[in-house]
Amino acid sequence: MSKHMNPAKVRGIVAVRADAGGGNDLKEVLANLQKNWQAFKDTQAEKDKEVAAKFDDVVTTEKFDRINSSVSELQAAVDQANAKLAAMSVNGGGAGQVKDKEYTDAFRAHFRKGDVQASLNKGADDEGGYLAPVEWDRTITDKLVEISPMRQIAQVQQISTNGFRKLFNEKGTGSGWVGETAARPETTTPTFGSMTYTTGELYANPAATQQMLDDAEVNLEQWLAAEVDQEFAYQEGIAFVSGNGVNKPAGFLTYVTGAANAAAHPYGAIPTGVTAAGAAAVTSDEVIDLIGSIPTPYLAGSRFVMNRSTIFSLRKLKDGQGNYLWQPSFQIGQPQTMVGYPITEMPAMPNIAAGAFPIAFGNFQRGYLIVDRVGVRVLRDPYTNKPFVHFYTTKRVGGGLLNPEVLRVLKNAAA
Structure with missing residues:
Protein backbone atom coordinates (compact mmCIF):
# COMPACT_ATOMS: atom_id res chain seq x y z
CA MET A 1 0.00 0.00 0.00
CA SER A 2 1.30 3.46 -0.83
CA LYS A 3 2.29 5.46 2.26
CA HIS A 4 -0.19 8.14 1.14
CA MET A 5 -3.15 5.72 1.14
CA ASN A 6 -4.75 4.44 4.30
CA PRO A 7 -6.49 1.03 4.51
CA ALA A 8 -9.93 2.50 5.12
CA LYS A 9 -9.71 4.55 1.95
CA VAL A 10 -8.67 1.49 -0.04
CA ARG A 11 -11.61 -0.52 1.29
CA GLY A 12 -13.99 2.30 0.38
CA ILE A 13 -12.69 2.45 -3.18
CA VAL A 14 -13.06 -1.30 -3.58
CA ALA A 15 -16.68 -1.36 -2.45
CA VAL A 16 -17.77 1.50 -4.70
CA ARG A 17 -15.79 0.43 -7.73
CA ALA A 18 -16.90 -3.18 -7.52
CA ASP A 19 -20.49 -2.03 -7.75
CA ALA A 20 -19.68 0.30 -10.62
CA GLY A 21 -18.10 -2.49 -12.59
CA GLY A 22 -16.60 -0.47 -15.44
CA GLY A 23 -15.83 2.89 -17.02
CA ASN A 24 -13.65 5.46 -15.30
CA ASP A 25 -14.32 3.95 -11.86
CA LEU A 26 -12.84 0.60 -12.83
CA LYS A 27 -9.93 2.31 -14.56
CA GLU A 28 -9.17 4.02 -11.25
CA VAL A 29 -9.21 0.65 -9.48
CA LEU A 30 -6.80 -0.75 -12.10
CA ALA A 31 -4.51 2.25 -11.63
CA ASN A 32 -4.54 1.79 -7.85
CA LEU A 33 -3.91 -1.93 -8.28
CA GLN A 34 -0.84 -1.29 -10.42
CA LYS A 35 0.42 1.31 -7.94
CA ASN A 36 -0.03 -1.00 -4.97
CA TRP A 37 1.53 -3.92 -6.84
CA GLN A 38 4.66 -1.83 -7.34
CA ALA A 39 4.60 -0.96 -3.64
CA PHE A 40 4.28 -4.68 -2.88
CA LYS A 41 7.40 -5.47 -4.91
CA ASP A 42 9.35 -2.61 -3.32
CA THR A 43 8.41 -3.74 0.18
CA GLN A 44 9.25 -7.36 -0.65
CA ALA A 45 12.69 -6.16 -1.72
CA GLU A 46 13.07 -4.53 1.71
CA LYS A 47 12.08 -7.80 3.38
CA ASP A 48 14.57 -9.73 1.26
CA LYS A 49 17.36 -7.42 2.48
CA GLU A 50 16.25 -7.94 6.07
CA VAL A 51 16.28 -11.72 5.62
CA ALA A 52 19.77 -11.54 4.12
CA ALA A 53 20.89 -9.47 7.12
CA LYS A 54 19.13 -11.85 9.53
CA PHE A 55 16.96 -9.02 10.77
CA ASP A 56 13.17 -8.88 10.97
CA ASP A 57 11.64 -5.42 11.17
CA VAL A 58 8.06 -5.75 12.41
CA VAL A 59 7.22 -2.37 10.86
CA THR A 60 8.20 -3.61 7.40
CA THR A 61 6.31 -6.86 7.97
CA GLU A 62 3.16 -4.98 8.99
CA LYS A 63 3.50 -2.70 5.97
CA PHE A 64 3.94 -5.71 3.68
CA ASP A 65 0.82 -7.42 5.06
CA ARG A 66 -1.26 -4.26 4.57
CA ILE A 67 -0.10 -3.89 0.98
CA ASN A 68 -0.77 -7.56 0.26
CA SER A 69 -4.30 -7.22 1.64
CA SER A 70 -4.87 -4.07 -0.40
CA VAL A 71 -3.72 -5.77 -3.60
CA SER A 72 -6.12 -8.65 -2.86
CA GLU A 73 -9.06 -6.28 -2.32
CA LEU A 74 -8.39 -4.26 -5.46
CA GLN A 75 -7.89 -7.38 -7.55
CA ALA A 76 -11.16 -8.76 -6.15
CA ALA A 77 -12.93 -5.62 -7.37
CA VAL A 78 -11.51 -6.12 -10.86
CA ASP A 79 -12.44 -9.83 -10.79
CA GLN A 80 -16.01 -8.93 -9.82
CA ALA A 81 -16.29 -6.51 -12.73
CA ASN A 82 -14.84 -9.11 -15.09
CA ALA A 83 -17.38 -11.64 -13.79
CA LYS A 84 -20.19 -9.26 -14.70
CA LEU A 85 -18.76 -9.00 -18.22
CA ALA A 86 -18.59 -12.80 -18.39
CA ALA A 87 -22.22 -13.12 -17.27
CA MET A 88 -23.35 -10.67 -19.92
CA SER A 89 -21.37 -12.55 -22.57
CA VAL A 90 -22.72 -15.97 -21.58
CA ASN A 91 -26.34 -14.88 -21.31
CA GLY A 92 -26.59 -12.41 -24.17
CA GLY A 93 -26.30 -9.18 -22.25
CA GLY A 94 -28.86 -9.79 -19.50
CA ALA A 95 -32.52 -8.97 -19.49
CA GLY A 96 -33.90 -7.67 -22.76
CA GLN A 97 -37.27 -7.38 -24.38
CA VAL A 98 -40.03 -9.36 -22.68
CA LYS A 99 -40.54 -12.50 -24.75
CA ASP A 100 -43.91 -13.55 -23.34
CA LYS A 101 -45.60 -10.46 -22.02
CA GLU A 102 -48.97 -12.10 -21.29
CA TYR A 103 -47.45 -14.80 -19.10
CA THR A 104 -45.02 -12.38 -17.44
CA ASP A 105 -47.84 -10.00 -16.52
CA ALA A 106 -49.97 -12.87 -15.21
CA PHE A 107 -47.09 -14.17 -13.11
CA ARG A 108 -46.47 -10.73 -11.60
CA ALA A 109 -50.16 -10.48 -10.65
CA HIS A 110 -49.93 -13.90 -9.00
CA PHE A 111 -46.70 -12.85 -7.27
CA ARG A 112 -48.32 -9.76 -5.74
CA LYS A 113 -51.88 -10.81 -4.97
CA GLY A 114 -52.10 -14.54 -5.58
CA ASP A 115 -54.31 -13.99 -8.62
CA VAL A 116 -54.46 -17.02 -10.90
CA GLN A 117 -55.24 -16.11 -14.49
CA ALA A 118 -55.87 -18.44 -17.39
CA SER A 119 -52.63 -17.43 -19.08
CA LEU A 120 -50.70 -18.58 -16.01
CA ASN A 121 -51.67 -22.22 -16.54
CA LYS A 122 -48.90 -22.61 -19.09
CA GLY A 123 -46.47 -22.34 -16.19
CA ALA A 124 -47.95 -25.26 -14.26
CA ASP A 125 -46.66 -28.80 -14.57
CA ASP A 126 -46.82 -32.15 -12.81
CA GLU A 127 -44.18 -31.08 -10.28
CA GLY A 128 -46.31 -28.25 -8.90
CA GLY A 129 -45.59 -24.56 -8.74
CA TYR A 130 -45.08 -22.22 -11.67
CA ARG A 308 -7.92 -16.03 -1.80
CA SER A 309 -5.84 -17.21 1.14
CA THR A 310 -3.71 -19.33 -1.19
CA ILE A 311 -3.35 -16.47 -3.68
CA PHE A 312 -2.27 -14.27 -0.77
CA SER A 313 0.42 -16.80 0.18
CA LEU A 314 1.72 -17.36 -3.37
CA ARG A 315 1.91 -13.70 -4.35
CA LYS A 316 5.50 -13.32 -3.12
CA LEU A 317 6.85 -16.29 -5.13
CA LYS A 318 9.51 -15.59 -7.79
CA ASP A 319 11.11 -17.59 -10.58
CA GLY A 320 14.85 -18.20 -10.99
CA GLN A 321 15.31 -14.76 -12.60
CA GLY A 322 13.64 -12.91 -9.75
CA ASN A 323 10.34 -12.32 -11.61
CA TYR A 324 7.12 -12.62 -9.64
CA LEU A 325 4.96 -15.57 -10.68
CA TRP A 326 1.75 -13.66 -9.82
CA GLN A 327 0.71 -10.66 -11.88
CA PRO A 328 -2.36 -8.43 -11.40
CA SER A 329 -4.95 -7.54 -14.04
CA PHE A 330 -3.57 -4.94 -16.42
CA GLN A 331 -6.79 -4.02 -18.20
CA ILE A 332 -10.54 -4.49 -17.99
CA GLY A 333 -11.58 -8.02 -18.89
CA GLN A 334 -8.20 -9.59 -18.11
CA PRO A 335 -7.81 -11.83 -15.02
CA GLN A 336 -4.95 -12.03 -12.58
CA THR A 337 -2.35 -14.58 -13.69
CA MET A 338 0.23 -17.00 -12.33
CA VAL A 339 3.14 -17.83 -14.65
CA GLY A 340 1.04 -16.34 -17.44
CA TYR A 341 -2.02 -18.53 -16.82
CA PRO A 342 -5.31 -17.05 -15.53
CA ILE A 343 -6.32 -17.53 -11.90
CA THR A 344 -9.93 -18.16 -10.90
CA GLU A 345 -10.52 -17.41 -7.24
Missing part, protein backbone atom coordinates in the same frame (compact mmCIF):
# COMPACT_ATOMS: atom_id res chain seq x y z
CA LEU A 131 -42.19 -21.75 -14.04
CA ALA A 132 -40.65 -18.33 -13.55
CA PRO A 133 -40.90 -16.12 -16.66
CA VAL A 134 -37.96 -16.19 -19.05
CA GLU A 135 -36.83 -12.77 -17.85
CA TRP A 136 -36.73 -13.85 -14.20
CA ASP A 137 -35.00 -17.12 -15.01
CA ARG A 138 -32.41 -15.26 -17.06
CA THR A 139 -31.83 -12.70 -14.31
CA ILE A 140 -31.09 -15.41 -11.76
CA THR A 141 -28.88 -17.28 -14.23
CA ASP A 142 -26.95 -14.09 -14.96
CA LYS A 143 -26.29 -13.59 -11.27
CA LEU A 144 -25.26 -17.22 -10.78
CA VAL A 145 -22.67 -16.89 -13.55
CA GLU A 146 -21.44 -13.66 -11.99
CA ILE A 147 -21.16 -15.03 -8.45
CA SER A 148 -20.34 -18.72 -8.98
CA PRO A 149 -16.76 -18.96 -10.34
CA MET A 150 -17.18 -22.50 -11.67
CA ARG A 151 -19.98 -21.40 -14.01
CA GLN A 152 -17.54 -18.96 -15.60
CA ILE A 153 -14.95 -21.62 -16.46
CA ALA A 154 -16.75 -25.00 -16.75
CA GLN A 155 -18.96 -26.41 -19.50
CA VAL A 156 -22.67 -25.87 -18.82
CA GLN A 157 -25.30 -28.12 -20.41
CA GLN A 158 -29.05 -27.50 -20.20
CA ILE A 159 -31.14 -30.64 -20.02
CA SER A 160 -34.88 -31.36 -20.08
CA THR A 161 -34.83 -34.59 -18.06
CA ASN A 162 -33.50 -35.56 -14.65
CA GLY A 163 -30.17 -36.83 -15.93
CA PHE A 164 -27.66 -36.54 -18.72
CA ARG A 165 -25.72 -39.61 -19.93
CA LYS A 166 -22.47 -39.19 -21.82
CA LEU A 167 -20.48 -41.87 -23.65
CA PHE A 168 -16.68 -41.88 -23.59
CA ASN A 169 -14.58 -43.54 -26.26
CA GLU A 170 -11.99 -45.69 -24.50
CA LYS A 171 -10.28 -46.29 -27.83
CA GLY A 172 -8.83 -49.73 -28.59
CA THR A 173 -9.14 -49.77 -32.41
CA GLY A 174 -6.55 -52.21 -33.78
CA SER A 175 -4.61 -51.99 -37.05
CA GLY A 176 -1.69 -53.68 -38.80
CA TRP A 177 0.57 -53.77 -41.83
CA VAL A 178 -0.17 -56.24 -44.60
CA GLY A 179 1.14 -57.23 -47.98
CA GLU A 180 -0.75 -56.71 -51.22
CA THR A 181 -2.41 -60.12 -51.22
CA ALA A 182 -2.17 -60.99 -47.52
CA ALA A 183 -5.27 -61.77 -45.50
CA ARG A 184 -6.95 -59.00 -43.51
CA PRO A 185 -8.09 -60.57 -40.25
CA GLU A 186 -10.54 -58.73 -38.04
CA THR A 187 -8.98 -56.12 -35.76
CA THR A 188 -10.07 -55.05 -32.30
CA THR A 189 -12.88 -52.52 -31.99
CA PRO A 190 -13.05 -49.58 -29.59
CA THR A 191 -14.92 -49.82 -26.32
CA PHE A 192 -17.10 -47.22 -24.67
CA GLY A 193 -17.63 -46.16 -21.10
CA SER A 194 -20.37 -43.91 -19.81
CA MET A 195 -21.20 -41.51 -17.02
CA THR A 196 -24.59 -40.20 -15.94
CA TYR A 197 -24.83 -36.69 -14.56
CA THR A 198 -27.93 -36.38 -12.38
CA THR A 199 -29.38 -33.29 -10.79
CA GLY A 200 -30.05 -32.34 -7.21
CA GLU A 201 -32.48 -29.63 -6.19
CA LEU A 202 -31.35 -26.25 -4.94
CA TYR A 203 -33.95 -24.27 -3.08
CA ALA A 204 -34.43 -20.93 -1.42
CA ASN A 205 -37.46 -19.72 0.48
CA PRO A 206 -37.39 -15.91 0.68
CA ALA A 207 -40.29 -14.09 2.31
CA ALA A 208 -41.87 -10.67 2.01
CA THR A 209 -44.79 -9.03 3.73
CA GLN A 210 -47.93 -8.50 1.70
CA GLN A 211 -47.50 -4.75 2.22
CA MET A 212 -44.12 -4.94 0.54
CA LEU A 213 -45.65 -6.77 -2.40
CA ASP A 214 -48.49 -4.23 -2.59
CA ASP A 215 -45.92 -1.45 -3.01
CA ALA A 216 -45.77 -0.74 -6.73
CA GLU A 217 -42.27 0.75 -6.37
CA VAL A 218 -40.73 -2.60 -5.49
CA ASN A 219 -38.87 -4.22 -8.39
CA LEU A 220 -39.98 -7.80 -7.87
CA GLU A 221 -37.57 -9.31 -10.38
CA GLN A 222 -34.55 -7.73 -8.71
CA TRP A 223 -35.80 -8.56 -5.24
CA LEU A 224 -36.35 -12.23 -6.06
CA ALA A 225 -32.97 -12.54 -7.79
CA ALA A 226 -31.17 -10.84 -4.91
CA GLU A 227 -32.80 -13.15 -2.36
CA VAL A 228 -32.14 -16.32 -4.34
CA ASP A 229 -28.87 -15.95 -6.22
CA GLN A 230 -26.55 -15.52 -3.24
CA GLU A 231 -27.79 -18.71 -1.57
CA PHE A 232 -27.80 -20.70 -4.82
CA ALA A 233 -24.29 -19.54 -5.70
CA TYR A 234 -22.97 -20.30 -2.21
CA GLN A 235 -24.32 -23.85 -2.29
CA GLU A 236 -23.15 -24.42 -5.86
CA GLY A 237 -19.67 -23.14 -5.05
CA ILE A 238 -19.20 -25.78 -2.38
CA ALA A 239 -20.80 -28.60 -4.37
CA PHE A 240 -18.83 -28.04 -7.59
CA VAL A 241 -15.58 -28.35 -5.62
CA SER A 242 -16.28 -30.98 -2.96
CA GLY A 243 -19.92 -32.11 -3.24
CA ASN A 244 -20.47 -35.82 -2.56
CA GLY A 245 -22.92 -36.30 -5.46
CA VAL A 246 -25.86 -37.24 -3.20
CA ASN A 247 -28.73 -34.94 -4.20
CA LYS A 248 -26.10 -32.45 -5.34
CA PRO A 249 -23.24 -32.19 -7.87
CA ALA A 250 -20.11 -34.29 -7.41
CA GLY A 251 -17.23 -31.88 -6.83
CA PHE A 252 -14.12 -32.21 -8.96
CA LEU A 253 -11.89 -32.80 -5.92
CA THR A 254 -13.83 -36.00 -5.20
CA TYR A 255 -12.41 -37.43 -8.46
CA VAL A 256 -8.76 -36.97 -7.41
CA THR A 257 -6.66 -40.12 -7.00
CA GLY A 258 -7.60 -41.70 -3.68
CA ALA A 259 -10.82 -39.68 -3.26
CA ALA A 260 -14.39 -41.01 -3.13
CA ASN A 261 -15.08 -40.84 -6.89
CA ALA A 262 -11.59 -41.74 -8.10
CA ALA A 263 -12.92 -44.81 -9.93
CA ALA A 264 -16.13 -43.26 -11.25
CA HIS A 265 -14.88 -41.94 -14.60
CA PRO A 266 -13.99 -44.30 -17.49
CA TYR A 267 -10.73 -42.39 -18.04
CA GLY A 268 -9.65 -42.73 -14.41
CA ALA A 269 -8.96 -40.24 -11.64
CA ILE A 270 -7.60 -36.69 -11.69
CA PRO A 271 -3.86 -37.16 -11.09
CA THR A 272 -1.91 -35.40 -8.36
CA GLY A 273 0.44 -33.41 -10.55
CA VAL A 274 2.70 -32.32 -7.70
CA THR A 275 3.04 -33.27 -4.06
CA ALA A 276 4.51 -30.29 -2.24
CA ALA A 277 7.46 -30.89 0.05
CA GLY A 278 5.90 -28.76 2.78
CA ALA A 279 2.71 -29.31 4.74
CA ALA A 280 2.03 -25.58 5.07
CA ALA A 281 3.77 -23.98 2.09
CA VAL A 282 4.12 -24.14 -1.69
CA THR A 283 7.27 -23.17 -3.60
CA SER A 284 7.65 -21.49 -6.99
CA ASP A 285 9.20 -24.65 -8.46
CA GLU A 286 6.19 -26.68 -7.34
CA VAL A 287 3.79 -24.24 -9.03
CA ILE A 288 5.80 -24.45 -12.25
CA ASP A 289 6.00 -28.24 -11.99
CA LEU A 290 2.20 -28.36 -11.67
CA ILE A 291 1.92 -26.65 -15.05
CA GLY A 292 4.41 -29.11 -16.51
CA SER A 293 2.39 -32.07 -15.27
CA ILE A 294 -0.34 -31.36 -17.85
CA PRO A 295 0.38 -32.89 -21.30
CA THR A 296 1.15 -30.14 -23.82
CA PRO A 297 -1.95 -30.76 -26.02
CA TYR A 298 -4.17 -29.96 -23.01
CA LEU A 299 -2.48 -26.73 -21.89
CA ALA A 300 -4.54 -24.44 -24.13
CA GLY A 301 -7.28 -22.86 -22.06
CA SER A 302 -5.77 -23.99 -18.75
CA ARG A 303 -6.00 -21.92 -15.58
CA PHE A 304 -5.29 -22.06 -11.86
CA VAL A 305 -8.07 -22.48 -9.31
CA MET A 306 -7.45 -21.59 -5.66
CA ASN A 307 -8.94 -19.53 -2.84
CA MET A 346 -12.66 -20.23 -5.85
CA PRO A 347 -13.68 -19.63 -2.21
CA ALA A 348 -14.59 -23.30 -1.66
CA MET A 349 -11.06 -24.53 -2.43
CA PRO A 350 -9.11 -25.76 0.63
CA ASN A 351 -6.46 -23.63 2.32
CA ILE A 352 -2.81 -24.64 2.21
CA ALA A 353 -2.61 -27.30 4.92
CA ALA A 354 -1.24 -30.77 5.58
CA GLY A 355 -2.67 -33.27 3.09
CA ALA A 356 -4.90 -30.66 1.41
CA PHE A 357 -5.41 -29.94 -2.31
CA PRO A 358 -5.17 -26.13 -2.29
CA ILE A 359 -4.41 -25.64 -6.02
CA ALA A 360 -5.93 -27.11 -9.15
CA PHE A 361 -4.74 -26.45 -12.68
CA GLY A 362 -6.09 -27.33 -16.09
CA ASN A 363 -8.79 -26.70 -18.67
CA PHE A 364 -12.05 -26.72 -16.71
CA GLN A 365 -14.10 -26.06 -19.85
CA ARG A 366 -13.05 -29.52 -21.00
CA GLY A 367 -12.71 -31.01 -17.53
CA TYR A 368 -15.94 -30.33 -15.60
CA LEU A 369 -19.59 -30.41 -16.65
CA ILE A 370 -22.48 -28.56 -15.02
CA VAL A 371 -25.99 -29.68 -15.95
CA ASP A 372 -28.99 -27.38 -15.45
CA ARG A 373 -32.54 -28.69 -15.54
CA VAL A 374 -34.07 -25.83 -17.51
CA GLY A 375 -36.29 -23.45 -15.58
CA VAL A 376 -36.57 -21.85 -12.17
CA ARG A 377 -39.80 -22.72 -10.35
CA VAL A 378 -41.56 -20.55 -7.79
CA LEU A 379 -44.34 -21.67 -5.43
CA ARG A 380 -46.21 -18.84 -3.68
CA ASP A 381 -47.05 -19.65 -0.04
CA PRO A 382 -49.07 -17.00 1.86
CA TYR A 383 -50.31 -19.42 4.54
CA THR A 384 -47.39 -20.93 6.46
CA ASN A 385 -46.00 -17.80 8.12
CA LYS A 386 -48.56 -14.98 8.14
CA PRO A 387 -48.22 -12.05 7.52
CA PHE A 388 -45.27 -13.10 5.33
CA VAL A 389 -45.64 -14.52 1.87
CA HIS A 390 -42.95 -17.09 1.07
CA PHE A 391 -41.68 -17.81 -2.42
CA TYR A 392 -40.34 -21.35 -2.47
CA THR A 393 -37.88 -21.19 -5.36
CA THR A 394 -36.13 -24.25 -6.80
CA LYS A 395 -33.60 -25.02 -9.50
CA ARG A 396 -32.27 -28.48 -10.36
CA VAL A 397 -28.52 -28.60 -10.86
CA GLY A 398 -25.96 -31.36 -11.29
CA GLY A 399 -22.29 -31.62 -12.09
CA GLY A 400 -19.39 -34.00 -12.43
CA LEU A 401 -16.03 -34.72 -14.00
CA LEU A 402 -15.92 -34.51 -17.78
CA ASN A 403 -12.29 -35.41 -18.52
CA PRO A 404 -9.62 -36.12 -15.87
CA GLU A 405 -6.81 -35.92 -18.42
CA VAL A 406 -7.03 -32.11 -18.64
CA LEU A 407 -6.88 -31.44 -14.88
CA ARG A 408 -4.18 -31.73 -12.18
CA VAL A 409 -4.03 -30.88 -8.48
CA LEU A 410 -1.25 -29.94 -6.10
CA LYS A 411 -1.26 -31.77 -2.78
CA ASN A 412 0.47 -30.57 0.36
CA ALA A 413 2.63 -33.05 2.20
CA ALA A 414 1.16 -34.81 5.20
CA ALA A 415 2.07 -33.37 8.58
